[in-house]
Amino acid sequence: MPPTIGVVGGGQLARMLLPSAARLGLPLVFLARPGDAVGAVWPAVLSGEPDADGLRRLAARVDVVTVEHELVDLDTMQTLQDAGTPVRPSAATLAIATDKVRQREVLAAAGVPVAPWTLAGDLDAIGAFGDVHGWPLVLKRPRGGYDGRGVWVVDDLDAARTVLDEVDGDPLLVEPKVTLTGELAVLVARRPGGETVVYDPVETVQVDAMCREVLQPPRVPAAVAARARELAALVADAIGSVGMLSVELFVSGEQVLLNELAARPHNAGHLTIEGTVTSQFENHLRAVADLPLGSPASRGPAVMVNVVGGPVDPQQRLAETLAAEPAVAVHLYGKDHRPGRKLGHVTATGDDLETVRGRALRAADRLTAPAEEASS
Ligand SMILES: Nc1ncnc2c1ncn2[C@@H]1O[C@H](COP(=O)(O)OP(=O)(O)O)[C@@H](O)[C@H]1O
Ligand SMILES: [Mg+2]
Known part of the structure; x- marks a missing residue:
């Protein structure tokens, strides 16, 4: 028997899984919010948030859990995995893939080239990085950004200050603006x-x-x-x-x-x-x-x-x-x-x-x- 797959999330990626699931005969259950894109076209939807409660309810219904978006409670994913539910990708993989700082730390150590970067929580640190690597800089929220939300190109310290205000002083990933071909x-x-x-x-x-x-x-x-x-x-x-x-x-x-x-x-x-x-x-x-x-x-x-x-x-x-x-x-x-x-x-x-x-x-x-x- 094919495993029943629990998918955390109900957006367009969830919807686009459906034709393949239908063809292979793989049962899917989604954890989605009311009004998410998948609900209109698929009956097996558990209504809920991707938090501890939602994830436990999903895991109780399925053989393996996967994700369609990144905003998932990783501690609970780890707990489910420890208790024997296969989580694919694993909580450890997700912890890296959902954090732009962790990505750079882990992958640079594995020999993958990355642009120079630092994690900065104040204007002095951003200015010091700009002095060494040159402006403009790119500032990014380490987690939760998408479609360019959470990415700012700044030409000078004034612009960087505006971004720091906007994120309430949360630490930001700082990189030079790479000349892209x-x-x-x-x-x-x-x-x-x-x-x-x-x-x-x-x-x-x-x-x-x-x-x-x-x-x-x-x-x-x-x-x-x-x-x-x-x-x-x-x-x-x-x-x-x-x-x-x-x-x-x-x-x-x-x-x-x-x-x-x-x-x-x-x-x-x-x-x-x-x-x-x-x-x-x-x-x-x-x-x-x-x-x-x-x-x-x-x-x-x-x-x-x-x-x-x-x-x-x-x-x-x-x-x-x-x-x-x-x-x-x-x-x-x-x-x-x-x-x-x-x-x-x-x-x-x-x-x-x-x-x-x-x-x-x-x-x-x-x-x-x-x-x-x-x-x-
Ligand atoms: N250091 C950089 N230098 C030049 N362009 C960048 C840099 N960082 C991001 N960008 C531009 O911004 C886009 C979005 O950045 P990315 O970190 O991928 O954010 P998102 O999570 O929103 O996709 C990139 O695809 C690229 O076009
Ligand atoms: Mg991107």
């Missing part, structure tokens, strides 16, 4: 015994620190892509990940540096649904259920563009977009429309990267712009 993500699926498959690197394009596009294959030299794969495999082993891991990397000329990790299916991997032999969602479930992993091989050029809330609700633009772009895969998450919020994504595939990219960008524009603008 590109950004990559490498997805790695890993089973409990260590069997691993590494996807080909994809290129991510950020606008205002939020992911806008993901491109397969990446527009980087082959040696850079090879180095990225090598580093991602090293990272997966170093933190003992189980399930999907997304390793975000900075490219600066020939240099490849670690940016951050996510130990779960990730936005950088959405194009694996149409663009690879086995999607990240399917390989996440296979790994968590300790089943043989599927091939990560690319099916050819693919581009994903996020659908971010603008002046109109993309759901209202669905019919027109489907009519105009019949070859594009449209994914809407069923979330309430709010400007700046990720509400869906589109993926285009084909033979030529720039053609595919144009098609995906057009479809995303059509979903987010008022009718007269999009059709002109």
